[in-house]
Amino acid sequence: MISKNMKKLVENSSAIRAMFEEGAQLAKIYGAENVYDFSLGNPNVAAPESIKEAVIDVITNDDPLMLHGYMSNAGYEDVRNAIADSINRRFDTNFDASNIIMTVGAAGGLNVILKTLVDPGDTVLTFAPFFAEYINYVNNANGTLEAVPPVLENFMPDMDKFEQMIKPSTKAVIINNPNNPSGVVYPAEVIEKIAEILDKKQKEYGTSIYLISDEPYRELAYDGVEVPYLTKYYKNTVVGYSYSKSLSLPGDRIGYLVIPSEVDDYEEVFEGASVANRVLGFVNAPSLMQRVVAKCCDEKTDIDFYDGNRKILYNALQEYGFTCVKPQGAFYLFIKSPVADEREFCAAAKKHNVLLVQGRSFGCEGYVRLSYCVSRDTVVNSLPAFKALAEEYGLIK
DSSP states (O other): OOOHHHHHHHHHTHHHHHHHHHHHHHHHHHOGGGOEEOOOOOOOSOOOHHHHHHHHHHHHHSOHHHHTSOOOTTOOHHHHHHHHHHHHHHHOOOOOGGGEEEESHHHHHHHHHHHHHOOTTOEEEEESSOOTHHHHHHHHTTOEEEEEOEETTTTEEOHHHHHHHOOTTEEEEEEESSOTTTOOOOOHHHHHHHHHHHHHHHHHHTOOOEEEEEOTTTTOBOTTOOOOOGGGTOTTEEEEEESTTTSSOGGGOOEEEEOOTTSTTHHHHHHHHHHHHHHTTOOSSOHHHHHHHHHHTTOOOOHHHHHHHHHHHHHHHHHTTOEEOOOOBTTEEEEEOSSSOHHHHHHHHHTTTEEOEEGGGGTOTTEEEEEOOSOHHHHHHHHHHHHHHHHHTTSOO
């Protein structure tokens, strides 16, 4: 018999499993082209050609014993230097290999840094709406996740609530920028206020509070919006990054942590994270993909394609009477449900072969998430279904 904790996790995952099954079943009945699955954030854009070229180059020219062997738990030193150099060029920072730990995607990185920092009984704050797996990642470290409510008009953090929720047991704050699921980008003035509050609370409690910046969508920003680099605003910042979205490599599980030398107890934190990489069972990030991304760390996927989907859907949904904050990043729309219980709206959408994710999964009831990293045909062909839904709920006549 599996553990009680695992039983709960299996039960909580049943909705995701059901969504997979429902999408496949609807496709069998109506044809895949007539099913509009906006449920998953699985990139629809192919990885840049340079990835294929880098894979061939690495496999052809690197020493196979080195390529497929163990290395430091933190990753290859030359790869870490290459990534540090890329970050320094783009954000005017001053990192080197001693500040980078290669991880199994952003998810692996978050688990590594939480394992490093969190003791049983510690609390970790995040800003709603938030990526649902944060709950499990913090639980994995025997901590407790608490969500700061947003200002619903723009989905920015409620700063008064944030300050009130910080307590002596608060060890870390997770911020996801650009945000999944809202698509908002927290601007510099918001980051500055967060940093100001954290500095104040550190002094008040005599503790270190780490800001963990989860950034898998950093490169997916539109309309010339700048995504602030958080190490420049708050000393105790750790950055988690993934190439899953920027290079369309979600299945290759490759990312990194940035641990600046300025963070409190830097040497302990860096060494702890390296050991956490091992004891969590990752051991090290995938060796082949480390060497590949080192050659391609300044590349980007076709962001214009996502931007096109964003504009088509946002403009159409606005025209149909739906309420949604215009996303400036990532590839999600967070739409206000026309009824209080968004589960009812998701069920109604399903009757039109439209698959959406309920907002309570992200800590915001009454909203639904739409992921527009799908084909352009799916976007365009779904519009009549959304219009029919709007008419059904009296949003248009």
